[in-house]
Amino acid sequence: MTKTNTEDYLRMYRQMVRIRTFEDHANQLYLSARMPGLTHMYSGQEAVAVGICEALTDDDKITSTHRGHGHCVAKGAEFSQMFCELLGKEEGYCRGKGGSMHIADQSHGNLGANAIVGGSMGIATGSALRAKLQGSDDVTVCFFGDGATAQGLLYEVMNMASLWKLPVIYACENNGYSEYTKTAEIAAGSITARAEAFGIEAHQVDGQDVLAVNGLTQKLVARARKGEGPFFLELMTYRYHGHHVGDINRGYYRDKAEEQEWKDNRDPITLFRAWLLDQGIASEDEIAAMTAEIEQDAAAAVAHAEAAPYPDTAEVDMHVYAG
């Protein structure tokens, strides 16, 4: 076992724990009625966002979804500005104008979450078109769920991406559910075959295995930079919570035994932690210290966000038009 990648492994673990911790706090904010609106938890899918974003640089772009906190953290965002945005505060990434479903963090290449299912597929592909036209070597990753494969836009943009060999990677997170409906009931045939029909190389990968996701993504990103794109990934994963935080009584579409099975045996953080310990990359104490530090960061960020000011009312009609 070579240790040269130790820092990378620890950073990946850290980022996965940061996502889980962020979501636990966001969920608590909702449950205790301290957060306006609602939100969609990414818990359970951390290996997807982290495995992919760790293969990208700040110049590379992503587009995200309504279930987007994980992508945002993985692409480099800070807890404090994220919690501020969730609470509609001025210090938030979007000055409180976007909220949970619209966080954008341009400085790290996050072009924003999108509350229209499948709504960012054009944006991601257009970012890749711009890269090609301007001779830039950045790659754009388009995150979307299995539910979004039912949107026609995906097929229009995959067609153009393939025709023009654009540096875009379509990352379909198949968490088994399209809102409150099993994926099998909304998606006919194979998901990867949809991409293959356009001549796009497609891979199905275990979305709970951060190293598998990261290893494959690194290869595809390198190839996309050389003009060999686009690519399509179907990442098999699972969301622990309901469609949104208020979706508590979900026995009518999903049973508790299934949820427990994924949490007990397929949890991406537990699995990677065991591997880190087994490989001697980190000790129990080191991991416990890291976890505690992240928890402390999150708690401090929540406290900061709760105390932070709302935007001035004069901001309501600011930013409708750019100067």
Added chain:
Amino acid sequence: MREITLSQAVNEAIAEEMRRDETVFLLGEDVAEAGTPFKVLSGLVEEFGTTRVIDTPIAEPGFMGLAVGAAMTGARPIVDLMFGDFLFLVMDQLCNQAAKIHYMSGGKLKVPLVLRTNLGATRRSAAQHSQSLQALVAHVPGLKVALPSSAYEAKGLMKTAIRDNNPVVIFEDKLMYQDKAPVPEEEYLIPFGVANVRREGSDITLIATSSMVQVAEKAAEILAAEGIEAEVIDPRTLVPLDEATLVASVKKTSRAIVLDEGHQSYGVTSEIASRLNEQAFYHLDAPVLRMGAMDVPVPFSPALEDLTVPTPEGVAARARKLCSGDLIHAA
């Protein structure tokens, strides 16, 4: 001054801006070698190549979405939407994405794109190729909307649109592509939000957009022969709207008719009439009238289609009644 067609004016504006700024590019259906069905873009692919004049598949939401993403990341796309009617196909990408991204991101992201499309009936193209849908996009905050009424406006407004940092929708009147107007050789831009008083008058104000400007001017000539002096104003952009010029004119004349080729109900004419009522009520001697297209899908048969849009004679008749005090409650 030389005279060129509206089609040539649009072509010149785009070519000049593409020479000036290499981030500007065109995409849409049959924009390259075909130069669009109206031949407005002929010659551009020869100068700028297929990397900057991009033929897309027939996938309006798809290429509209691509333009949004390209604009957000440093390019200035011009999207060619072959018929204004296809706006209904791109509504999510235009109105939920492009229009809102700057605001939703707290001012961090910008979407500098131009969507050029057209309006106008009486081309015998029936209900899905004849609509004038400017009210639809003017309703959505975050979009700017320009309506050139001649070759001169078409060039100046297009150049301004391409340099604007927001999504701008430009509607060209598809029946006006071959109409010539004086257009200077030297460069000029027409700022958004500045109405053009095309004819001065003291008895009634005719506020008209795009295709309706010619109709209003002809109506004004008919009225002038009868001793009624009509002022004709072209707002040129709906968003932003030069309210001050419109209100000042109506305060002067005390009567107004608002003309636009979109459907009359819930439309551009309704919005402008409301603003005049709110801001010039005590100066009005008669209700502000709206004259838009009939609230019917555009019919194919020439015998029917010609009934659906305002005519100079129709406008003159309404204006005559307003000025004589006959028509207090508009039909």
